[in-house]
Amino acid sequence: MVRVKHRYLTVQYLYPATLLESAPKDLPTTIQFRQPTPDDFGAGRLVQAIRAGVEELYGDYGLGMVNTGLKVNYHSTATSTSIIRCPQAHYQMVWAALTYMTKLPKPANTPVVVRVIRVSGTIKKAEEEVIRRAKQTVLQMKMIEAGMAEGTPVNAIMNAVEKSVTKEDARNVLAEVDEGEATEEET
Amino acid sequence: MFYDLNVPWTDNHGELQRTVAFLDELGYDIVALTHTFSGRLPADLVGPQRSPLINVSTLHLFSHAQVWPTPSRGGCAPTRPDWLIGLTVPPQTPPIPLPLPFTIPSRLRILRRCNLFLTDAASNHRIPQLQQHYDLIAARPTDERTLQQACASLDVDIISLDMTQKFETHFKFPMLGSAISRGIKFEMCYSQGLLSSDPNAKRNLISNATQLIRVTRGRGLILSSEARNALGIRSPSDVINLASVWGLGHERGKDGLTKETRSVVEFARLKRTSFRGAVDVVYGGEKPAVPEQTAKAKQKGQKQQNNQNKRKADSMEGTPTSQKSSSKKQQRNQKPRPKAQQEPAAEKQVDQDNQA
Numbered sequence: 001m002v003r004v005k006h007r008y009l010t011v012q013y014l015y016p017a018t019l020l021e022s023a024p025k026d027l028p029t030t031i032q033f034r035q036p037t038p039d040d041f042g043a044g045r046l047v048q049a050i051r052a053g054v055e056e057l058y059g060d061y062g063l064g065m066v067n068t069g070l071k072v073n074y075h076s077t078a079t080s081t082s083i084i085r086c087p088q089a090h091y092q093m094v095w096a097a098l099t100y101m102t103k104l105p106k107p108a109n110t111p112v113v114v115r116v117i118r119v120s121g122t123i124k125k126a127e128e129e130v131i132r133r134a135k136q137t138v139l140q141m142k143m144i145e146a147g148m149a150e151g152t153p154v155n156a157i158m159n160a161v162e163k164s165v166t167k168e169d170a171r172n173v174l175a176e177v178d179e180g181e182a183t184e185e186e187t
Numbered sequence: 188m189f190y191d192l193n194v195p196w197t198d199n200h201g202e203l204q205r206t207v208a209f210l211d212e213l214g215y216d217i218v219a220l221t222h223t224f225s226g227r228l229p230a231d232l233v234g235p236q237r238s239p240l241i242n243v244s245t246l247h248l249f250s251h252a253q254v255w256p257t258p259s260r261g262g263c264a265p266t267r268p269d270w271l272i273g274l275t276v277p278p279q280t281p282p283i284p285l286p287l288p289f290t291i292p293s294r295l296r297i298l299r300r301c302n303l304f305l306t307d308a309a310s311n312h313r314i315p316q317l318q319q320h321y322d323l324i325a326a327r328p329t330d331e332r333t334l335q336q337a338c339a340s341l342d343v344d345i346i347s348l349d350m351t352q353k354f355e356t357h358f359k360f361p362m363l364g365s366a367i368s369r370g371i372k373f374e375m376c377y378s379q380g381l382l383s384s385d386p387n388a389k390r391n392l393i394s395n396a397t398q399l400i401r402v403t404r405g406r407g408l409i410l411s412s413e414a415r416n417a418l419g420i421r422s423p424s425d426v427i428n429l430a431s432v433w434g435l436g437h438e439r440g441k442d443g444l445t446k447e448t449r450s451v452v453e454f455a456r457l458k459r460t461s462f463r464g465a466v467d468v469v470y471g472g473e474k475p476a477v478p479e480q481t482a483k484a485k486q487k488g489q490k491q492q493n494n495q496n497k498r499k500a501d502s503m504e505g506t507p508t509s510q511k512s513s514s515k516k517q518q519r520n521q522k523p524r525p526k527a528q529q530e531p532a533a534e535k536q537v538d539q540d541n542q543a
Contacts, residue, residue, distance in 0.1 A: 016206075017417060030212060095425070095428045096429060096432045099429055102381060102382060113421065115213065115422045116422075116428070
């Protein structure tokens with residue numbers, strides 16, 4: 001059956017320029033970059049920001065092409081990640097608009113770097129990626145907390161742990177799965 | 188391995204450290220810090236300098252510091268006397284001190300690069316001298332004539348055009364092609380287009396980038412940030428997407444961050460360290476202790492030979508002819524055995540012969 005096809009962009013927000021006032025000074029830089037997103041930056045504001053960005057880059061034509069399929073499927077301010085659905089043929093426009101984004105929209109107004117970490121054809125793979133990233137971050141933080149040196153042996157251990165974890169939780173996904181479509185990915 | 192070959196060096200170390208840490212976070216492996224020379228070169232050309240706080244006695248400790256995983260790279264060792272001279276004369280622009288004044292992530296490798304502003308085609312840039320001090324030399328032509336000069340004759344590694352300004356003439360393939368065939372890469376810096384508040388700069392960057400991609404036919408292009416702070420940096424996949432939006436295509440875009448950049452870094456390294464860019468001693472090897480022993484053994488053997496002429500046959504067993512005959516004998520004796528078992532036995536026999 002023919003149906004409308006989409007791309008799912010998994011997006012991460014990084015804050016390289018600002019430091020929370022409550023945060024201690026000697027926080028590892030990886031945690032500093034992954035601050036929680038301000039709460040007033042919701043899914044609605046994200047869609048507005050993307051539309052504004054696409055319009056700035058591509059004008060009315062781009063906005064018309066992108067507008068139909070644009071939707072935020074998942075948005076978490078605590079982990080600074082979201083999954084954005086966009087039309088398959090024009091996902092590069094949305095991606096470029098995200099790349100050109102330098103600030104969160106008005107009330108928050110924080111300098112931000114938006115990073116696309118996964119382009120997927122199904123929402124299932126996008127969700128798996130979000131879960132994998134979150135687990136990885138938690139593990140990394142635990143390693144740092146435990147006083148292990150940042151760098152050398154951590155990655156090897158993390159990979160080993162990750163493998164065992166992914167085996168167990170392969171089926172643990174947030175939402176319903178798009179059926180009957182092969183995964184297409186690009187990074 | 189992702190490369191970012193243009194991160195401007197600043198005196199604001201805190202800011203630069205954040206930038207470098209952020210590059211590491213995004214997955215870059217090799218970063219080049221850029222030191223820009225504008226106008227005339229200073230008379231006493233000192234490259235990356237040690238900070239005056241470090242006294243001479245500690246110099247040898249730092250030459251193998253972790254900041255430089257390969258101490259021989261970029262002519263670190265041969266230029267040491269120059270740094271010592273440089274300590275007495277403060278240069279005009281902030282140079283890059285060799286042990287960086289801040290800690291960098293362990294995975295990251297840092298290179299040093301120098302940017303030359305070409306304003307006058309007649310001036311002498313003393314590039315061979317610069318090559319001793321920096322890992323990469325980039326030229327930034329400001330007009331048509333200097334671009335022509337850089338493409339045709341200058342011995343630089345990268346030609347980096349200021350993409351935010353409008354050029355009077357179109358780029359021409361014969362000119363750029365001659366540079367590409369000499370192994371020089373053209374650099375596109377994306378950060379200005381992201382951060383600049385001037386909409387004209389953004390437009391110029393996009394139009395220049397598409398022009399450059401069209402004229403070079405996608406060959407010999409590298410992508411780098413030229414980010415003055417961490418906000419101007421994007422992750423490799425984002426940059427590749429941006430390049431593909433500009434018309435470079437995914438594959439070429441990826442090459443612009445990995446293959447082409449690696450080739451320019453390695454080519455520059457070979458130019459500096461090797462003999463005419465063709466022959467390089469990668470590892471000369473150590474002087475093995477074994478030959479001395481064998482030499483002694485030989486002498487002993489000779490003595491024995493001289494002393495005991497009667498036992499000539501025994502000492503002859505070490506020679507290849509006797510080896511062959513003895514192993515043949517072995518084979519003849521153990522014919523019914525499978526081949527795999529035979530060979531170790533034959534080797535054993537040879538060993539015994541050698542010992543004898």
